[in-house]
Amino acid sequence: MAEWLRTPGIFGTHATMGADVSQLMATFFTLLFVVGWIQARQRKANHHHWLMLGGMVAMLAFFTSYYLFRSLGVLAFEGKEGFGGPQSLYDNVFIPLLTLHIVLVVIGLVMAIYMIVLGFRSQAFVDGRRVLKEAVLQTSGRRIAVILGSVTGVVMLLFASRVMTAGFSMGKFSVYLGLIFIIAIVFGIEVAIQRIWPNGARRHRVLGMFTMVIYCVLFVTGTVTYTMLYILYPGKIG
Numbered sequence: 001m002a003e004w005l006r007t008p009g010i011f012g013t014h015a016t017m018g019a020d021v022s023q024l025m026a027t028f029f030t031l032l033f034v035v036g037w038i039q040a041r042q043r044k045a046n047h048h049h050w051l052m053l054g055g056m057v058a059m060l061a062f063f064t065s066y067y068l069f070r071s072l073g074v075l076a077f078e079g080k081e082g083f084g085g086p087q088s089l090y091d092n093v094f095i096p097l098l099t100l101h102i103v104l105v106v107i108g109l110v111m112a113i114y115m116i117v118l119g120f121r122s123q124a125f126v127d128g129r130r131v132l133k134e135a136v137l138q139t140s141g142r143r144i145a146v147i148l149g150s151v152t153g154v155v156m157l158l159f160a161s162r163v164m165t166a167g168f169s170m171g172k173f174s175v176y177l178g179l180i181f182i183i184a185i186v187f188g189i190e191v192a193i194q195r196i197w198p199n200g201a202r203r204h205r206v207l208g209m210f211t212m213v214i215y216c217v218l219f220v221t222g223t224v225t226y227t228m229l230y231i232l233y234p235g236k237i238g
């Protein structure tokens with residue numbers, strides 16, 4: 001499998017099969033979410049629910065397993081070795097673009113999980129029809145503390161099991177610590193967002209729109225990165 005991902009890709013560019021599969025799936029999921037967005041706007045709430053739920057779960061499963069398998073640093077590494085264009089373009093365009101892309105990936109992953117949970121919490125059934133509940137939807141500070149504490153416990157357990165099988169390293173420790181830190185920040189932001197949009201339906205619409213814009217920008221930045229690396233300025237790799 002690892003070997004196959006390194007073979008030449010299907011689009012006839014300088015990309016490997018791994019990069020092409022990733023680009024193909026990114027296109028597929030972006031299109032899927034745009035369709036789900038249109039369904040929401042047309043008030044086809046049931047279709048919207050199943051498409052977003054299925055799409056987001058499939059996307060999370062695909063990209064996490066894919067990147068764990070391909071190992072995370074590969075994009076940055078390919079960037080350094082594989083970019084064959086001028087240094088100034090690399091410093092001023094490629095790296096800022098790649099950084100923006102990676103930051104948006106993290107936000108996009110968090111929003112995927114957040115929106116699914118919010119979708120379930122803010123919906124209601126009226127005459128058998130799925131609708132958004134026009135009501136205040138707040139989580140108490142106490143409940144947030146319990147959830148955050150439980151998530152921290154699970155992450156620490158995962159870390160402990162990794163230490164037992166593969167040994168302790170400071171790098172690994174900081175990754176897990178960083179994960180807990182990101183989760184804590186997300187809950188902090190959620191507390192602030194609840195104050196701005198206490199109405200669950202309004203929150204789902206506003207943050208849903210925000211999530212969709214993130215996914216569209218993600219697709220554009222990803223595609224430009226692909227084009228620069230594998231079509232315009234291919235380097236030593238591939």
Ligand code: HEM
Nearest residue numbers: 040041043045049052115116119120131132205208209211
């Ligand atoms: C996971 C990503 C999701 C995103 C990005 C998203 C986004 C949106 C957006 C932007 C709207 C407002 C459309 C508009 O009126 O302009 C909306 C409406 C809605 N969403 Fe979601 N949504 C997601 C998941 C879900 C899930 C999982 C559920 C159900 C559990 C759900 C249930 C609904 C309902 C019932 C509406 C109201 C549609 C209507 O007005 O009839 N959504 N969503």
